[in-house]
Amino acid sequence: xxxxxxxxxxxxxxxxxxxxxxxxxxxxxxxxxxxxxxxxxxxxxxxxxxxxxxxxxxxxxxxxxxxxxxxxxxxxxxxxxxxxxxxxxxxxxxxxxxxxxxxxxxxxxxxxxxxxxxxxxxxxxxxxxxxxxxxxxxxxxxxxxxxxxxxxxxxxxxxxxxxxxxxxxxxxxxxxxxxxxxxxxxxxxxxxxxxxxxxxxxxxxxxxxxxxxxxxxxxxxxxxxxxxxxxxxxxxxxxxxxxxxxxxxxxxxxxxxxxxxxxxxxxxxxxxxxxxxxxxxxxxxxxxxxxxxxxxxxxxxxxxxxxxxxxxxxxxxxxxxxxxxxxxxxxxxxxxxxxxxxxxxxxxxxxxxxxxxxxxxxxxxxxxxxxxxxxxxxxxxxxxxxxxxxxxxxxxxxxxxxxxxxxxxxxxxxxxxxxxxxxxxxxxxxxxxxxxxxxxxxxxxxxxxxxxxxxxxxxxxxxxxxxxxxxxxxxxxxxxxxxxxxxxx
Ligand SMILES: [Zn+2]
Numbered sequence: 001x002x003x004x005x006x007x008x009x010x011x012x013x014x015x016x017x018x019x020x021x022x023x024x025x026x027x028x029x030x031x032x033x034x035x036x037x038x039x040x041x042x043x044x045x046x047x048x049x050x051x052x053x054x055x056x057x058x059x060x061x062x063x064x065x066x067x068x069x070x071x072x073x074x075x076x077x078x079x080x081x082x083x084x085x086x087x088x089x090x091x092x093x094x095x096x097x098x099x100x101x102x103x104x105x106x107x108x109x110x111x112x113x114x115x116x117x118x119x120x121x122x123x124x125x126x127x128x129x130x131x132x133x134x135x136x137x138x139x140x141x142x143x144x145x146x147x148x149x150x151x152x153x154x155x156x157x158x159x160x161x162x163x164x165x166x167x168x169x170x171x172x173x174x175x176x177x178x179x180x181x182x183x184x185x186x187x188x189x190x191x192x193x194x195x196x197x198x199x200x201x202x203x204x205x206x207x208x209x210x211x212x213x214x215x216x217x218x219x220x221x222x223x224x225x226x227x228x229x230x231x232x233x234x235x236x237x238x239x240x241x242x243x244x245x246x247x248x249x250x251x252x253x254x255x256x257x258x259x260x261x262x263x264x265x266x267x268x269x270x271x272x273x274x275x276x277x278x279x280x281x282x283x284x285x286x287x288x289x290x291x292x293x294x295x296x297x298x299x300x301x302x303x304x305x306x307x308x309x310x311x312x313x314x315x316x317x318x319x320x321x322x323x324x325x326x327x328x329x330x331x332x333x334x335x336x337x338x339x340x341x342x343x344x345x346x347x348x349x350x351x352x353x354x355x356x357x358x359x360x361x362x363x364x365x366x367x368x369x370x371x372x373x374x375x376x377x378x379x380x381x382x383x384x385x386x387x388x389x390x391x392x393x394x395x396x397x398x399x400x401x402x403x404x405x406x407x408x409x410x411x412x413x414x415x416x417x418x419x420x421x422x423x424x425x426x427x428x429x430x431x432x433x434x435x436x437x438x439x440x441x442x443x444x445x446x447x448x449x450x451x452x453x454x455x456x457x458x459x460x461x462x463x464x465x466x467x468x469x470x471x472x473x474x475x476x477x478x479x480x481x482x483x484x485x486x487x488x489x
Pocket of ligand 1: 121156157190218
């Protein structure tokens with residue numbers, strides 16, 4: 001009897017020992033050790049805030065409806081930049097793409113060094129009329145009150161444009177002569193896809209065979225309480241971004257009166273197709289979550305470390321727990337979202353055509369062709385026509401071992417060593433997607449602090465950033481640009 005108990009329990013005991021052993025040893029401390037904090041630059045902080053706040057006042061809105069485009073807002077915004085940053089405009093060459101996308105070049109002395117590209121965008125999303133009253137300060141007021149700058153673009157993404165120019169203006173005032181060429185690219189239509197802006201700039205570089213040592217765009221930020229088990233502020237640097245594609249499912253039918261319907265109407269068949277897609281989601285892939293946790297796992301409590309250091313056994317448990325919440329589910333698989341449905345125009349008319357639109361956000365590794373094939377195979381009905389429209393392939397994945405990634409990591413930690421740094425997968429799209437292939441090192445990060453409140457302010461109500469945070473973003477860019485321009489990465 002004793003022997004039998006031993007045979008049953010010994011393997012279990014061994015497994016538990018292995019689980020705990022791995023939880024204690026699997027994650028190493030990979031954070032950059034700060035020996036010396038960054039020497040902060042003596043910036044003209046009041047002037048910087050004033051220039052930024054003024055920039056918020058131009059309603060440079062990207063509308064889906066092109067006829068609403070406000071030329072004057074963009075012209076005035078560009079003029080404001082020219083007035084505010086004289087050294088940038090004297091020392092750099094400015095090329096405009098489709099009038100309002102700005103490409104600045106600061107020529108380096110050493111042409112053997114690959115250039116670096118810093119990106120941002122000047123357009124913002126519209127403000128819903130009905131929500132205007134909910135703003136504590138109007139969205140285009142650029143109000144500065146109690147240490148906070150208010151308005152559309154303070155987080156997304158005039159902050160990048162202004163902070164980058166502020167950094168360069170400062171460095172030029174200190175006599176900067178870059179060894180490495182530095183480019184700034186500021187799109188004016190990121191919020192509607194970036195075709196006129198970033199895509200035009202990327203094509204220009206592609207035609208000229210220019211490739212980059214690294215590219216830095218918006219995307220990640222310093223987050224608080226967004227990742228389970230991580231209590232310190234966590235800087236997430238995007239090393240890849242998801243792609244997307246829409247599939248339109250259509251079914252044609254003879255139509256007729258609803259009193260004599262076939263067993264399945266066109267709308268019914270589309271509904272079946274939609275159900276088939278929802279019931280056959282794309283599988284979960286833990287590689288990106290693992291990449292993030294590898295960097296910070298040693299700082300998390302045992303209950304977080306135990307499953308994540310034992311994916312050999314517990315990956316089904318981890319997957320199902322992450323799939324249970326839409327936000328974490330999105331980070332581990334290609335998502336399927338049925339967004340539009342159409343049947344006939346009247347309750348007693350059989351549809352001659354029924355239609356559904358399904359939006360997919362693809363994980364790196366999945367591509368548009370694969371999505372189409374998957375859809376056709378699970379729908380498995382020749383009457384359903386499947387065609388894709390709009391879409392962008394998911395990006396390649398940049399390395400965390402490059403000297404440019406290390407530069408970002410080091411600078412963040414030197415500015416605030418309470419911050420942990422980790423790579424991650426960006427779920428939304430950025431203008432950087434147009435530059436895939438132009439650099440092996442494309443990163444997405446902006447040095448702002450975000451808690452769960454501020455996350456909802458992106459494209460939302462009461463978008464704002466603290467003065468302190470804005471100045472820190474300028475310090476961050478200044479340090480990164482200075483080091484990059486020196487040629488010594
Ligand atoms: Zn943005």
